[in-house]
Amino acid sequence: MIRFSKEANLAHNTLLKRNLENPILKEYNDINEKERELLIARHIHKIMILLQLDITNDSLKKTPDRISKMYINEIFSGLNYKNFPKITFVDNKLNSNEMILVKNIVLISTCEHHFITINGKATVAYIPKNKIIGLSKINRIVQFYSKRPQIQERLTKQILIVLQVLLETENVAIIVEMEHFCVKARGVCDVNSNTITSSFGGLFYSNKNIRDDFFLHKNTI
CATH class of the missing domain: 1.10.286.10 (GTP cyclohydrolase I, N-terminal domain)
Structure with missing residues (x-):
């Protein structure tokens, strides 16, 4: 039986409970x-x-x-959750309650309907409670869930929920903007359109000022 890390199991089981895990056949593991x-x-x-x-x-x-x-x-x-990134946390000894934001995270994924590339970028932010995560680990989690046959809407929700459960805070926000080559290279062949999805939790959802601050930082060069 394949064993995964504690963080990988927590992420996987949480997505299963939320009906947001990819349709992966257990018998092939x-x-x-x-x-x-x-x-x-x-x-x-x-x-x-x-x-x-x-x-x-x-x-x-x-x-x-x-x-x-x-x-x-x-x-x-x-x-394969054996490839789930090793996560580094530090205790929030500074009692930081300010937004931490990582933007322009490169995303390369695959459309699960046509097995053709979708690519773009993500911006992720969180307001810590008891834990702070190593910055590169946010990129690695984002990229882990992109390395699958995906739909953008599910990918966006997966990243939000996994970060929420690992960081033990609802205060997470994400925006994903991607080009879909199943739109560009086939069918309608629209080479100019992008797709934007977002998901907000905790204070990013309930507090307009914090949400506006997120957009301000996201759009700052």
């Missing part, structure tokens, strides 16, 4: 990684043949292996 990699490569190989590609070509013959490794180790690595 114990498949050996090498076996999973081999099986994915075999299926990619079949897809390429069905697309009438010459899989014996020097440029293509290693493509199934490349895609398999890329799926598991890179663009879908967030499906």
Whole structure:
């Protein structure tokens, strides 16, 4: 049985209770990684043949292996909670109650409807209570949940709720702005539109002055 860190289990179980976890099949969790990699490569190989590609070509013959490794180790690595970032907290001994904000966090994800790239940036803020998190850990949590087949609305909520439960405070805010290549490269082929989602908790939701302060800092160069 695969074991995850305390923080990973807390995040995963909280999202399950809120019906915000990705649709991940539990029965696949114990498949050996090498076996999973081999099986994915075999299926990619079949897809390429069905697309009438010459899989014996020097440029293509290693493509199934490349895609398999890329799926598991890179663009879908967030499906496995063993990759959940190690979290560093410090006690809020200074009794800080001011907003901490990290903006322009790079996001690269994959649309779960078309398996094509969505990318953009996130701005995350929180007002601490008893804990302060290492700044880079906010980026890592954001990027962990982006490394999955995703929809932007779910991704936004996941990041907010996980930070709330790990930091033990409701005072978290997030705005995500992304380009969807399923919109740009297919279908309507609109190359100019972006999608913005947001989620606010605690004082960011109930206090207009704090929410306005968040937007002011977010939009400051």
